[in-house]
Amino acid sequence: AQSVTQLDSHVSVSEGTPVLLRCNYSSSYSPSLFWYVQHPNKGLQLLLKYTSAATLVKGINGFEAEFKKSETSFHLTKPSAHMSDAAEYFCVVSVGSGTYKYIFGTGTRLKVLA
Amino acid sequence: NAGVTQTPKFQVLKTGQSMTLQCAQDMNHEYMSWYRQDPGMGLRLIHYSVGAGITDQGEVPNGYNVSRSTTEDFPLRLLSAAPSQTSVYFCASRQKVTGNGGEQYFGPGTRLTVT
Numbered sequence: 074a075q076s077v078t079q080l081d082s083h084v085s086v087s088e089g090t091p092v093l094l095r096c097n098y099s100s101s102y103s104p105s106l107f108w109y110v111q112h113p114n115k116g117l118q119l120l121l122k123y124t125s126a127a128t129l130v131k132g133i134n135g136f137e138a139e140f141k142k143s144e145t146s147f148h149l150t151k152p153s154a155h156m157s158d159a160a161e162y163f164c165v166v167s168v169g170s171g172t173y174k175y176i177f178g179t180g181t182r183l184k185v186l187a
Numbered sequence: 188n189a190g191v192t193q194t195p196k197f198q199v200l201k202t203g204q205s206m207t208l209q210c211a212q213d214m215n216h217e218y219m220s221w222y223r224q225d226p227g228m229g230l231r232l233i234h235y236s237v238g239a240g241i242t243d244q245g246e247v248p249n250g251y252n253v254s255r256s257t258t259e260d261f262p263l264r265l266l267s268a269a270p271s272q273t274s275v276y277f278c279a280s281r282q283k284v285t286g287n288g289g290e291q292y293f294g295p296g297t298r299l300t301v302t
Contacts, residue, residue, distance in 0.1 A: 107290070115295065116277060116296055117277065175220075177230040177231070
């Protein structure tokens with residue numbers, strides 16, 4: 074069965090310091106992986122996606138993620154946090170050619186301290 | 188493009204009432220879906236559609252109905268509202284693509300409270 078685990082429900086960083094949000098997945102097939110961001114009382118916005126091309130994926134707002142098959146991980150990073158990065162982040166795995174299964178992690182709430 | 192739109196933004200229902208949450212997209216996407224978001228649980232799939240006239244159940248379909256008569260619209264009906272259906276509901280759409288790579292586009296959500 075496919076699953077996705079976000080290892081931290083809350084992460085706090087100081088403004089200007091690096092961000093690391095961790096995501097592990099389980100899949101019997103070659104997955105596609107996504108990171109979405111949700112600002113308070115807003116919908117979900119795609120940050121980046123991995124679809125079996127380059128393993129290091131660059132997204133919007135300076136975020137990037139690296140697909141590591143051996144570790145079944147897809148961690149999200151940013152070199153320097155900004156106050157506007159405070160939000161909830163979801164790791165999502167999509168599996169099964171032709172099927173419509175997008176499995177969401179439970180989310181990581183990022184707090185950025187001034 | 189307006190993208191994915193949802194109405195209403197907020198709704199309060201009494202137990203036993205019925206209502207329809209509206210969702211529309213103007214991107215000519217074949218795939219549409221409904222999710223509910225509850226604290227600490229991420230998003231869970233309620234129902235989805237792979238094209239007009241074709242719908243199927245997701246992870247948590249009980250108490251909800253859907254239909255898809257046009258490509259653009261995908262309404263979600265609550266048949267008899269229960270407090271357990273208090274949640275934030277998101278509609279999403281995506282293009283039909285080969286393999287897994289399709290990005291989903293989300294609406295702004297409907298916050299539903301059932302008393």
